[in-house]
Amino acid sequence: MDLIFNFIGENISMIYLVILMVFVGIELIGHVPSVLHTPLMSGANAIHGVVLIGAIYVLGHAKGDDTFSLVVGFIGVIVGTLNVIGGFVVTDRMLEMFKKKPGKGAKS
Amino acid sequence: MDLIFNFIGENISMIYLVILMVFVGIELIGHVPSVLHTPLMSGANAIHGVVLIGAIYVLGHAKGDDTFSLVVGFIGVIVGTLNVIGGFVVTDRMLEMFKKKPGKGAKS
Amino acid sequence: MKHIQEVLFLLGSLGFVVGLKMMGKPDSARKGNLVAAAGMLFAVLGIMFFKHGEEGIHVVNNVGLITAAIGIGTLVGWLMAKRVQMTAMPEMVSLFNGMGGLCAALISLLEWKFKGDSIATMPAGEYLAIIAGLIIGTVSFVGSIVAWGKLSGKLGDFRFPGQQFINIIMLLAIVAMAWLNFGAAADGNMMYFYLVIVLAAVYGLLFVFPIGGADMPVVISLLNSFTGVAAACGGFLYHNNVMLMGGVLVGSAGTILTIVMCKAMNRSLTNVLIGAVGGSSAAASSGGKSGGSVREVQATDVAILMKYAQKVIVVPGYGLAVAQAQHVVHELEGLLEAEGVEVKYAIHPVAGRMPGHMNVLLAESNVSYDKLVEMEHINPEFATTDVVLVVGANDVVNPAAKTDPSSPIYGMPILDVENAKQIVVLKRSMKSGYAGIENELFYNSKCGMLFGDAKESLQKLVNEVKTL
Amino acid sequence: MKHIQEVLFLLGSLGFVVGLKMMGKPDSARKGNLVAAAGMLFAVLGIMFFKHGEEGIHVVNNVGLITAAIGIGTLVGWLMAKRVQMTAMPEMVSLFNGMGGLCAALISLLEWKFKGDSIATMPAGEYLAIIAGLIIGTVSFVGSIVAWGKLSGKLGDFRFPGQQFINIIMLLAIVAMAWLNFGAAADGNMMYFYLVIVLAAVYGLLFVFPIGGADMPVVISLLNSFTGVAAACGGFLYHNNVMLMGGVLVGSAGTILTIVMCKAMNRSLTNVLIGAVGGSSAAASSGGKSGGSVREVQATDVAILMKYAQKVIVVPGYGLAVAQAQHVVHELEGLLEAEGVEVKYAIHPVAGRMPGHMNVLLAESNVSYDKLVEMEHINPEFATTDVVLVVGANDVVNPAAKTDPSSPIYGMPILDVENAKQIVVLKRSMKSGYAGIENELFYNSKCGMLFGDAKESLQKLVNEVKTL
Ligand SMILES: NC(=O)c1ccc[n+]([C@@H]2O[C@H](COP(=O)([O-])OP(=O)(O)OC[C@H]3O[C@@H](n4cnc5c(N)ncnc54)[C@H](OP(=O)(O)O)[C@@H]3O)[C@@H](O)[C@H]2O)c1
Numbered sequence A, B: 001m002d003l004i005f006n007f008i009g010e011n012i013s014m015i016y017l018v019i020l021m022v023f024v025g026i027e028l029i030g031h032v033p034s035v036l037h038t039p040l041m042s043g044a045n046a047i048h049g050v051v052l053i054g055a056i057y058v059l060g061h062a063k064g065d066d067t068f069s070l071v072v073g074f075i076g077v078i079v080g081t082l083n084v085i086g087g088f089v090v091t092d093r094m095l096e097m098f099k100k101k102p103g104k105g106a107k108s
Numbered sequence C, D: 001m002k003h004i005q006e007v008l009f010l011l012g013s014l015g016f017v018v019g020l021k022m023m024g025k026p027d028s029a030r031k032g033n034l035v036a037a038a039g040m041l042f043a044v045l046g047i048m049f050f051k052h053g054e055e056g057i058h059v060v061n062n063v064g065l066i067t068a069a070i071g072i073g074t075l076v077g078w079l080m081a082k083r084v085q086m087t088a089m090p091e092m093v094s095l096f097n098g099m100g101g102l103c104a105a106l107i108s109l110l111e112w113k114f115k116g117d118s119i120a121t122m123p124a125g126e127y128l129a130i131i132a133g134l135i136i137g138t139v140s141f142v143g144s145i146v147a148w149g150k151l152s153g154k155l156g157d158f159r160f161p162g163q164q165f166i167n168i169i170m171l172l173a174i175v176a177m178a179w180l181n182f183g184a185a186a187d188g189n190m191m192y193f194y195l196v197i198v199l200a201a202v203y204g205l206l207f208v209f210p211i212g213g214a215d216m217p218v219v220i221s222l223l224n225s226f227t228g229v230a231a232a233c234g235g236f237l238y239h240n241n242v243m244l245m246g247g248v249l250v251g252s253a254g255t256i257l258t259i260v261m262c263k264a265m266n267r268s269l270t271n272v273l274i275g276a277v278g279g280s281s282a283a284a285s286s287g288g289k290s291g292g293s294v295r296e297v298q299a300t301d302v303a304i305l306m307k308y309a310q311k312v313i314v315v316p317g318y319g320l321a322v323a324q325a326q327h328v329v330h331e332l333e334g335l336l337e338a339e340g341v342e343v344k345y346a347i348h349p350v351a352g353r354m355p356g357h358m359n360v361l362l363a364e365s366n367v368s369y370d371k372l373v374e375m376e377h378i379n380p381e382f383a384t385t386d387v388v389l390v391v392g393a394n395d396v397v398n399p400a401a402k403t404d405p406s407s408p409i410y411g412m413p414i415l416d417v418e419n420a421k422q423i424v425v426l427k428r429s430m431k432s433g434y435a436g437i438e439n440e441l442f443y444n445s446k447c448g449m450l451f452g453d454a455k456e457s458l459q460k461l462v463n464e465v466k467t468l
């Protein structure tokens, strides 16, 4: 119990952020027309590419003589970038197809 | 410019909270049937009664011999409580009237 | 258990968000209010009994005084809220809102005093929070009191030339004083501080006074979000998450609600605040000037008409609320249904003086929920309706909204009552409604006027239907 | 300018939230994607060039290496994303998702190494973030690769007895290893750490392998939200707000999206994961067993039928995507319209293998947006339709959903094609579709079967209509 209270107390503002963000995520998706679900999935996929930031961080803190870390970090940044760039480009291609003015059929 | 950056940097987690909460507020209200707008206004009115917490805080930190502060704080707590209790009770009375199972007319 | 206060505040914030979300759905709305109230309870317990201090967790100072104040506030608030008439609820909300604003202003006042000598070294963010809480709280307090006075009929309208211009000057003056105060206060000069308070109070007066009484619900909703922002300032000041969350939530939700309310009346917020429509409603004795003539009818005729109708639609409006006729109209509905007449209510989104006004009012008299039909659904039904009974409604059935581009309500969706076979309007005179404009409908050949207070007229109809 | 990194991260987070919101509306969706991408750019700039250090703000170490890696990733990612066929997009999304998962796992791996001796004194929260990032990232990586393999036809289905039971055991084993590792690692014992990785990878395999290829979109959406959570773990670890915000946003939005997708198929998430329906689709060669007999028709007859019809509705399904027949069907539509026939497309929400699959597919061939009519709006129109052309659809027109309570698709809303005067079905055989069940419709006397690959059959129809 004490452990949990301490954990909450020490990370309180992150916990607020997480909870509010969960709400935002739920509300944002809950009201979206089903036609957009696939591009939305793809867009969300691109957004979690933000994990790239973490990869840059670790590679950016690796020592110059620590080959293992440099190699792993290098791969990490590559795959992270793949996620980001691939994700946004695929999403853009999908959404390009919605460029026409949506007519009656697009509603609901 | 520097001032603004410093302000943001120092209060960064509160700024995140504020922005996310603004989003939550907008999303929550944006999709509500118009029938509920008045109770909702009243409910929101009760929620900002949380200002009472601030009044308790100042009264709770006033020195025992500081009559002015004690009086002002005392009034502050009273009016804050009025806001909270009055707000929730009025809202409850309004919502009591929606207790019947909503039929077709309740939609949209 | 060092962090128990934080956990309670977290629960409080969650209660507010979840509660407000639940209030957005008719089924869960009432529970949502309780959830929000539970959140408030957590927050209060947290601040009173779980203060962080050097020697661990303890109770705040002056806990007896605080408890007494809460006791008084609870008792008075409870009684007021329980005693108030359903129709007087908007002004009650306004009054409570004003209390919240006052509370925020008092907090800033005391905090300013506590800071004392350390003012000179205060970070800008902290000063901003204190002074913004003071200004916004004061404006909200004074403005809400004025709105309350207007709604309860204690205060009239009051307009003056150049009011917009003066309001802007006032705002600039407040900002200037607040700025000067930041420098001056360090030298112990409190003049600017008091000036800020006085100017904010005057601004609150000038801001709300000229707006027509009928526009008050919109104004209250706006002041509501002001108080939310003032509470958020306090939260920022004390790094208190529950105040911050609750305040910001109300600030943002309240603003959206205000905009939505304006939209439903087909007006913009600026239009409401500048008072283009609302203000003229008092001066609207221009009724009866129109070309045609009206046909007055008697209760007996109307009773016969309805008793032998297949389908009657009641259009309730502000007058129903004024006359407190919700119970009589329900009684009439019961009698007609017993005679085999189909009775429905047509609910216009902005009938009355607050959104959902008619639903709340009719629900009070136990009218079944599925008899209340919203505008979009009932409009096609008027064509197959024998009698439309317009009870104290005016603007929401005014065809000018569709036909006259120069009309202030042009573009607002209305109830298409003129498609029905017969229309009967219950009102006291030929006076106009909220928008202060003529209503062509009354001169329609299908339309008969039954003059008198709505409650009395309906009572007569009930008696006639019974004895017929 | 000490806080420039925080400001950039704030802008990044805002970009994600606003971008995702804009993606929820057809008009602003594409711009929303760009806004989110701009947010990512801010975040990357912030982490690379505005590192906080003792001597102020500077660039991170190994910036050349990082730039090179980003360059490679950008080039490869760009080419892959630009080259991929429209129909192969789901597997592409899955592949990219796997990359994100791998990235999260690698971060945890390195972070664990960096911690080295300080592991013994690590706070529980930090350990949790590292190990959770590792586990979830690995599961997401392996699972996504399997899903990618299945969708691109490289991997088949694979089921084994007691799979649910084994999966639960696996999960418990992972948690146990992670727990043991916390203690053991302090003594330099890395065995449990490696065990965690291996078990997580195996779990990813076992979790996704048994699920039918057709259920992959749901699985991908779920793995998507997993990767979001893994990214959030990293954000928590580094107190990095933009990672935290982006990760949590995707975690929550992805979960909701997964649930919504399941709902549209009238199934629960557990049902999809346990694979009650999906798995049997491969084994569904039971077609043709049904009592009645089917009527085979020729392209010439169908062409005549359509050319002299007043109104034709095309029902596209998964087969249209498989056959890549979207351009031919558009050509046919043009020819028929030129003959004065009214042509519309009936879009079932879960036709194909991902939500909006048919919209995306048909939009690719420039079918006008307002010819695509959603199920609720088109269903009443079938009664006045002369010919319904079912192109590679099966489950979405299966009347068993309405009539047979024992059917796995019972309760799913379907397109009421049997109300039309004539039905023509284009498919290659009598094999069943995704749900692996018989379709009574094909035995309906109004229904004719035009066997063959959808693209070829449509091409024949085009030729016939031209030469007629
Ligand atoms: N709902 C909202 O949120 C909201 C908020 C602000 C403003 N508004 C505005 O309020 C208006 C609402 O329209 P409405 O048709 O409901 O009301 P209205 O247009 O204001 O008309 C009300 C009518 O009721 C009559 N009346 C008053 N007291 C009566 C009594 N005791 N017995 C019988 N009749 C009585 C009045 O005529 P007599 O004096 O001749 O009796 C008046 O013409 C709209 O213009 C709307 O934009 C609505």
Ligand SMILES: NC(=O)c1ccc[n+]([C@@H]2O[C@H](COP(=O)([O-])OP(=O)(O)OC[C@H]3O[C@@H](n4cnc5c(N)ncnc54)[C@H](OP(=O)(O)O)[C@@H]3O)[C@@H](O)[C@H]2O)c1
Pocket (backbone or CB within 6 Å): D214, D215, D216, D217, D218, D261, D265, D316, D317, D318, D319, D320, D322, D323, D349, D350, D351, D352, D353, D354, D355, D356, D357, D391, D392, D393, D394, D395, D396, D397, D426, D427, D428, D429, D430, D431, D432, D433, D434, D435, D452, D453, D454, D455
């Ligand atoms: N949209 C989503 O989000 C989603 C996600 C997962 C699952 N699902 C499920 O997928 C199903 C979608 O229904 P549906 O009617 O679109 O598809 P379906 O029921 O899977 O039927 C597709 C039919 O197309 C035929 N086909 C395949 N390749 C063809 C080709 N080259 N030429 C002509 N015909 C071809 C197949 O028959 P032959 O082999 O005889 O040609 C098959 O019967 C639903 O059960 C839905 O629940 C949807």
